[in-house]
Amino acid sequence: MILVWLISILFVGGIIAWLSERINPSYPRVIALITVVLDLLLMLSVLGAEPNSGGWIASVNAEWVPRFGISFYLAADGLSVLLISLTGFLGIIAIGSAWDEVKERVGFFYFNLLWTLAGVLGVFTALDLFLFFFFWEVMLIPMYFIIAIWGHENKNYAAMKFFIFTQVTGMLMLVSILMLAYFHLVQNGILSFNYHDLLSVEMGDRIEMWVMLGFFVAFTTKLPSVPFHSWLPDAHSQAPTAGSVILAGILLKTGAYGLIRFAVPLFPEASLSFSPIAMALAAISILYCAKVAFAQTDIKRLIAYTSVSHMGFVTLGIYAWNEQALQGAVMTMLAHGLSAAALFMLAGGLQHRIHTREMPDMGGFWVKVPRMAVVALFFSVAALGMPGLGNFVGEFLALLGAFQANISITVISAFGLILASVYSLWVIQMIFHGEYTDKKVDDSHLTDLNGREMLYFGAMMLGLVWMGMYPQSFLNLSQPVLVELLNSTQSIVAAVVQN
Amino acid sequence: MITTLADLLPLLPLLIATATTIVAMTAIGIRRNYALTAGITIAGLLIASLVAASMMSTTNSQVTPLLIVDQYSLFFTVLTCVTAMLIAIFSFPYLANLDDSKEEYYLLLGIATIGAIVMVSSNHFVSTILGLETLSMSLYGMVAYPVHSKLADKFPLEASVKYLVLSAAASGILLFGMALIYAQTGTLEFSSIVNVTKETPGLGVGFSIVALIMVFIGIAFKLSLAPFHMWTPDVYEGSPLPATTYLATIGKSAMFVVLLRLIVTTEALSFDSIILVISLVAIVSILAGNLLALLQDSLKRILAYSSIAHMGYLLIALVASYYVQGTISVEAVTFYLFAYMVMSVGAFGVISIVSSSEKEFDDIDDYQGLFWRNPWLAAVFTGMLLSLAGIPLTVGFIGKFYLFFSGVEAGLWILLAILIIGSGVGLYYYLRIVYSMLLSPKDDEGFKSGGSQYMGSHGVLAFVLALLLILGVYPTPLVSIIETISLNIL
Secondary structure, eight states: OHHHHHHHHHHHHHHHHHHHTTTOTTHHHHHHHHHHHHHHHHHHHHHHSOOOTTSOEEEEEEEEEGGGTEEEEEEEOHHHHHHHHHHHHHHHHHHHHHTTTOOSSHHHHHHHHHHHHHHHHHHHHBOBHHHHHHHHHHTHHHHHHHHHHHOOTTHHHHHHHHHHHHHHHHHHHHHHHHHHHHHHHHHHSSOOOBHHHHHTOOOOHHHHHHHHHHHHHHHHHHTTOTTSOTHHHHHHHHSOHHHHHHIIIIIHHHHHHHIIIIIHHHSHHHHHHHHHHHHHHHHHHHHHHHHHHHTOOBHHHHHHHHHHHHHHHHHHHHHHOSHHHHHHHHHHHHHHHHHHHHHHHHHHHHHHHHSOOBGGGOOOTTTTOHHHHHHHHHHHHHHTTOTTSHHHHHHHHHHHHHHHHOHHHHHHHHHHHHHHHHHHHHHHHHHHSSOOOOSSSOOTTOOOOOHHHHHHHHHHHHHHHHHHHOTHHHHHHHHHHHHHHHHHHHHHHHHHHHO | OOOOTGGGGGGHHHHHHHHHHHHHHHHHHHOOOHHHHHHHHHHHHHHHHHHHHHHTTTOOEEETTTEEEOHHHHHHHHHHHHHHHHHHHHHHHHHTTOSSOOTHHHHHHHHHHHHHHHHHTBOBHHHHHHHHHHHHHHHHHHHTGGGGOTTOOSOHHHHHHHHHHHHHHHHHHHHHHHHHHHHHHSOOBHHHHHHHHHSOOTTOHHHHHHHHHHHHHHHHHHTTOTTSOTHHHHHHHHSOHHHHHHHHTHHHHHHHHHHHHHHHHHTGGGSHHHHHHHHHHHHHHHHHHHHHHTTOOBHHHHHHHHHHHHHHHHHHHHHHHHHOSSSHHHHHHHHHHHHHHHHHHHHHHHHHHHOOSSOOOOBGGGGTTHHHHOHHHHHHHHHHHHHHHTOTTSHHHHHHHHHHHHHHHHTOHHHHHHHHHHHHHHHHHHHHHHHHHHSOOOSSOSSSSSSOOOHHHHHHHHHHHHHHHHHHHOOHHHHHHHHHHHTTTO
């Protein structure tokens, strides 16, 4: 039941926040903060809960649409718990980043923010594929509103592109889900959308490949990976800061989560034969988007492209499909969630202060905003994979695991780390180093980070250091889940290989 | 066969609807009173729908060879009467200021509803034509209703004549197809027409195929399927809004029920060429409807083109019914029709509320900033548009889920691909309207207030919004009803 509470608190909190605007425009943000903090506390209690025999914590299963064998089935395991906690943590950060920035229609803003978080929690916990798809789509609509209402100059285009990309590929996934369910009906005589039931469905090679591709396209669009990534730079550069935080920190992770939880375990054979292509796409994402990032002058677009590049390591790790690589993918998801969110907040903070995102107009800001410069340097260095911080652990493990699966692609991908250093340091140089000239932008509002901002940047720094210094506390949570997934797929794959 | 009074009992909803019209007419004859006439019509339709609903669990009989009263036809009788009632409620403030006699409008609405009830209960070509013409004749009147008003917005006469001429031509084709079938089989009953497909009849298979295709084309015109859709945008745009709503909801659903019964009972799909024709019409409708809607700025025209696409989506489930065991395709059609009526009534309802017979606000720009000027109307409209686009939390999503499901079971990959492409294109123009409502309000607002203050209309909006959301989140009650009634069709 606790998972139902987690989600419904956010839904209800969103509605209350919206309504409270009528009383006082400063209430919604407070209510939103209370809601998410409450939710985060509940999440911590999930962490302590005893898992059942299957390794699932706090599962709830009720009939929903019996005609189609659809049930309201939520459950969490170590992997979900990690991502749920990330969602809660970044939810608070996002509210913090919107605290002063969002001044118009605040009630509706926090409503959308909380509903997005609720949809994401649903995605991370749904074990009925219909329910999963339901939440998958539910999180899009409030995100669309966040970009379309509070976005910047080209928001209509960005919001529309974001929505159409994710919705259309979502429909491909729906067709795949239905095919799975249909095959289950043919083989077992009952209609079911239950994850555990569908794991056992067998299909012919060719069909399995097509069905798997439906999932793959939907998830890699969200991830995103080349060639479905082009919505992301637009969405990020136009979204308000809090929107970027949620988008980069959490929404992208739903794609990776979907690959780990659904795309590979449901179709182990097809995934195995598809893995060279997926890993090649990952390598292209890593290198190509790093290169493109370097060519950007808009700081938010730059960070967006680096996100695609870093998420390439996640795809690489997932399709290497061994324990180290998967652990690496999970760690990268968590660490990138923090580092990308922080970078977007810094970019958003800069834009809020000087009303531009163009890096050539900036320069020499270290003198004016030393604290911001140090924070930016920290997160840039984290993103480029400095040992001792979370991103390094993730990307290193992912590469280590991938090396066992496919040497040539891994070697090529590893060059991404060099490119990451180049663009990360280049950003710092463009914005904070060099001669300070005050001619290009109006810097009258260029103030250093205030106490509240330092508080949440500090929290995120702490998180990254923790991940980098003692990753075992995270790896322990995800390890049993990943081993279980590996075992279940390997037995099937082994059976195929023998035949 | 002697028909006793008891045999006619199952026709009670039809009789009540008829009586309502007669009472309303008499009342007008005695004394013209706009509110009274509207009240009689609304109350009569409400009673008819309640009676039909109460009969659903018990009644299943063929009344005369012409009409079948089973759970399926009763379900659509309820749906038709309720929708007609909701439209009558919307019509009240819309026509209130018309500088002409207003009362007869409700007679036309009532008679059209009688025609629609006959159609959904029809399993015989004679009753099909009777119902269809009753419906169409009244609709010509409804479309042209404000024609004598000097203040009338739009072009009701043009719309009506266009509809009349093309509709008559389509009826001609339909009748000719029926005549060919009669020549082939000697019967007009759906259940006996099966012989057209089962045996090799006297005049040859090609003859049967031509006959069935002509019938389909006649029906396709009424459903505004491409390439027989040319009339739709003009007629939608030129008609007064309540008439447009009626045309878009009841006019479509009644015709589709006939098509469904005809196709399923006669097994017409066992001809490959019929499947090919229907599939092609579906593809063309989905693509043409969605692509042409992109070019429009008038909400009525956008909804007209989107209705073309939606009818195309429905054809996919119809084609699937041939390949799929069991009732899933029939259920898909039924659920989608239900969902389509809910969201169309809602979408047109919002436009009706802010419009009146003198001035209709149907340009996208009129709605700019509606979210901040009138959050209630904007929320309803957004809900309806997202439902039309098939986004979860709305009944439209469940409907689309049904369509996908029957398409997957039937293995109609090309049609499913077209459905995905069409829906993707559709997102653009639905979101365009939503986005326009999200913008900051213009200084010269299209309409100042939140539209009509008449509570009835807002009540209707609240009702359809509740249906939209409740059935979108928990569709099980409706799903099980539809599962039961669909058994009647097979």
